[in-house]
Amino acid sequence: MSDSCIVGWAHTEFGKLADPDVESLIERVAAAAIADAGLEAQEIDGVFVGLFNNGFSKQDFPSSLSMQSVPGLRFKPASRYENACASGSAALYAARDFIAARRGRLALVIGVEKMTTLPGSQIGDVLLGASYRKEEGEIPGGFAGVFGRIAENYFQRFGDQSEALAMIAAKNHKNGVDNPYAQMRKDLGFEFCRQESEKNPYVAGPLKRTDCSLVSDGAAALILADAETAEAMAKSVKFRAGVQVNDYLPLSRRDPTRFEGGAAAWSLALADAKLALSELSFVETHDCFTIAELIEYEAMGLAPHGQGARVIKDGLTQPGGRLPVNRSGGLKAKGHPVGATGVSMHVISAMQLTGQAGAMQLPKAELAGVFNMGGAAVANYVSILERQK
Numbered sequence: 001m002s003d004s005c006i007v008g009w010a011h012t013e014f015g016k017l018a019d020p021d022v023e024s025l026i027e028r029v030a031a032a033a034i035a036d037a038g039l040e041a042q043e044i045d046g047v048f049v050g051l052f053n054n055g056f057s058k059q060d061f062p063s064s065l066s067m068q069s070v071p072g073l074r075f076k077p078a079s080r081y082e083n084a085c086a087s088g089s090a091a092l093y094a095a096r097d098f099i100a101a102r103r104g105r106l107a108l109v110i111g112v113e114k115m116t117t118l119p120g121s122q123i124g125d126v127l128l129g130a131s132y133r134k135e136e137g138e139i140p141g142g143f144a145g146v147f148g149r150i151a152e153n154y155f156q157r158f159g160d161q162s163e164a165l166a167m168i169a170a171k172n173h174k175n176g177v178d179n180p181y182a183q184m185r186k187d188l189g190f191e192f193c194r195q196e197s198e199k200n201p202y203v204a205g206p207l208k209r210t211d212c213s214l215v216s217d218g219a220a221a222l223i224l225a226d227a228e229t230a231e232a233m234a235k236s237v238k239f240r241a242g243v244q245v246n247d248y249l250p251l252s253r254r255d256p257t258r259f260e261g262g263a264a265a266w267s268l269a270l271a272d273a274k275l276a277l278s279e280l281s282f283v284e285t286h287d288c289f290t291i292a293e294l295i296e297y298e299a300m301g302l303a304p305h306g307q308g309a310r311v312i313k314d315g316l317t318q319p320g321g322r323l324p325v326n327r328s329g330g331l332k333a334k335g336h337p338v339g340a341t342g343v344s345m346h347v348i349s350a351m352q353l354t355g356q357a358g359a360m361q362l363p364k365a366e367l368a369g370v371f372n373m374g375g376a377a378v379a380n381y382v383s384i385l386e387r388q389k
Helices: 022-036 087-100 120-130 142-158 162-176 190-194 260-273 290-300 309-313 330-334 338-353
Strands: 004-011 046-050 078-081 106-114 202-204 217-226 237-246 282-285 367-374 379-387
Touching: 004 022, 004 087, 004 338, 022 106, 022 217, 046 087, 046 338, 078 087, 087 106, 087 217, 087 237, 087 338, 087 367, 087 379, 106 338, 120 142, 142 202, 142 290, 162 190, 162 290, 162 309, 162 330, 217 338, 237 260, 237 338, 260 290, 260 367, 260 379, 282 290, 282 338, 290 309, 290 330, 290 367, 338 367, 338 379
Parallel strands: 046 078, 046 106, 282 367
Antiparallel strands: 004 217, 004 237, 106 217, 237 379, 367 379
């Protein structure tokens, strides 16, 4: 695939927002991302929208919603993409294909979700649509129950990992304090995350409230340009690699303690980029639950199977560690508006690479890894990003 570059972006705060619907969230980021790239709307060649929805709102079919607030996008091709919690990355990768096929030079990618209007029980059921309902639809606790079962399997095989999960939660909440977009900007501390309490009850299996990402509203957008066009832009972040790998949907067909699709995606992306994991400056990874981040340490190659706990206990993924992970606070603190997450992860990484991450800024930010997954490691996307200018 020919090179494509991120040349502009916009991001709302994540949380329980006053915005009434998906359309209003799109309105907040579409024009802002175009302006951030120094472009006019008429210059955009295609619009790509990531939205899971699946019952979060009655208004589906979002591909043309940006045109109400940005009339210059009228008559441009626009499509919606859905791949569960990786819907944002699905839209982004479709835009990369669009540019590689030379159908256009500039693409607007929007990730968006409005989740908080539903009661909690309905939210859990909607999210179960990202699992295999024939076998997993009756698991107590909704989608948290699916990852609770994964955690139970992991604990049974490798011992109680509650301390490591609490360390991951504490790390990400501390990181989230520095993220102006984060839904929860509070350093909860290890002891609070480790202990069951009235404010931190068990939610599913061994997972407590601090092990689970937040229900969120929010949107993020970015502008993608071909390499030649990007040369004339004020800032540019290049894709060194971008890989999608899908695995079986039913957990019964897989080892739930391994994210084999994620491991395959990481291996292919690093090979395409001609890099070793040790050469990356930081990673933004999909910590929908703390057990996911733990297993992802193993999938990316930081530890052998069953030994992910030592990664967090040795401090490797802390901001000052060998490979900082989720300096943004991750989904755990930043929030997880499903369709927006993949785009947000790429925007946050581009901010780091261009030195625009503010209080989140890492001293060394030259190469980024992004892992966004849909479902329980079913749709797996790994991007390797590098600053061009």
